[in-house]
Amino acid sequence: MNNVKLGAFVLAGLFCLILLLYMIGKNRNMFGSNFILKSRFENVQGLKQGNNVRYAGIDVGTVKKVTIINDTLMEVIMIIDNKMKTVIHKNALVSIATDGLVGNKVVNISAVKQLAPLAQNGDILASKRPLDTDEMLKKLNNTNNDIGSVAEELKYTIQRINNSNALWSVLNEKGLPQNLKLSAINIRQATARAKDMANDLYAIVNDVKMGKGSIGSILTDTSFAYNLNEAVVKIKSVGDEADSLSRQISDAVSGIQRDVDSGKGTIHSLLKDSLLVIKLNKSLDNIQQGTDGFNQNMEALKHNFLFRGYFRRLEKQKIGIKKDQ
């Protein structure tokens, strides 16, 4: 009897031990069939042998080894459950993340939408640059600074609003709601009118479409269109004539221009001959002298006895007219 109890005791202990070891081994993928996937990183961020590998958030394996390929490239070798052979594709992306904010490192395998063949044993999957906490904090710091300055400005704005008497007087104005209400009523009326107007316009447009009214007839009458066309043709022919006329004028002008330029004709001699100008000047001088002589002659004639009586009578008449006035 004692031996039975002892046997039960020992077996219970061994069972617990084996269970413990089995559970741990299962978590490390030591039992069952697995396959190997690899990925390469610049920086593995403290990833260690035994860290979990997740596919879409499910634990599918563990990290078997992290090896150094060269000074800038590390290779992570992962043991993946065989069941995942039908799930993971060759183009899946591998990244290193942290489990929670301060937890262990984990390897995340995530699917890509494009089609690709399934991953085989020993394949090297593409890696995504890991999320760097330092970089994140740096960026967060920048954001914080920005938010700080925004808050500063906001504070200033609020202070100004608080100190602004005008705004507060507007807000405190008792009649404001009433006015606003009235405005709203006005707006409503205006919109009602606008609606009426739009209705009228609609009706007019309808009429026009139907061919009613003068615009309607303009738009819908085909004979009118013909007439219009004819008028346009006529206008065009008039334009053509005007065009030819202007061409003729242009020809005439250019003929004159040509004459002037080539030294033929009167106009040319008037405009371009410098001798003529001197002659003309002389003639005008002669005329001046002639008229001066004539004036002297006439003055002399006035004082001649034959004409003196006539001039005296003329003066007397002038004086008489002034006296009458």
Added chain:
Amino acid sequence: MAKATPLNSFLDQAGSLSKFSFRFLWQWFKPRYEGSEFLRQCYVIGYNSLPLIGLTGFIMGLVLTMQLRPSMIEYGVESQLPAIVGISVVREIGPVITALIFAGKIGSSIGAELGSMKVTEQIDAMQVSGTNPFKYLVVSRVLAATLMLPILVILSDAISLYGSYIGVNIRGNTSFNLFWTQVFDNLAFYDVLPAFIKTFFFGFAVGIIGCFKGYNSNKGTEGVGRSANSAVVVSSIMIFILDLLAVQITDVLGFN
């Protein structure tokens, strides 16, 4: 013999104990094995200790969980309670507490039993009757203690963690499955194996020191009490010294 200074008597005890241990190893390998006596001792030492060790283990797991909870809440990692209790119980608290209780129960009983046999000259009588008293009394007991303590520790760990599960669920709400998943997720072979291996040494220390103290008992009835007492004291200290050695060795080997 040199003067009986404390240092001298300590060295004397250490030397005698080493000799005793070599004698045990020598006798162990020599044929004529006392199989039935070994099994009887296994029953007495192992099976009969289970209730006591189970109770202490259960209370230990429960109390540890409840004591850790406030700190874990303070750090916002209450959900990691099973993990941290699992690691501390499996790595350290399970083996050491169990070994200490074991030393108190088994070390004292071996020391007293062998001591009384020694002072009533039963051991001499055994030698006269042709039985090898060392083989019959010492080897069977030491071997039984060495092999039974690891089993007791494993069972105590399991009971402890069950106590911890109850402790977690007093205030929180964690399902049985989730609790064990979290415990096992955070355990690795290098947590379990060094802890498991050191329990063999703990058991051996308790057995050999109890036997040594009892086997070398003298001065009549008073001596029996003294050997029982010193067996417990020395084996308890020995457990801690071995624990210190074990953690350093695992550290050096890179399993920590």
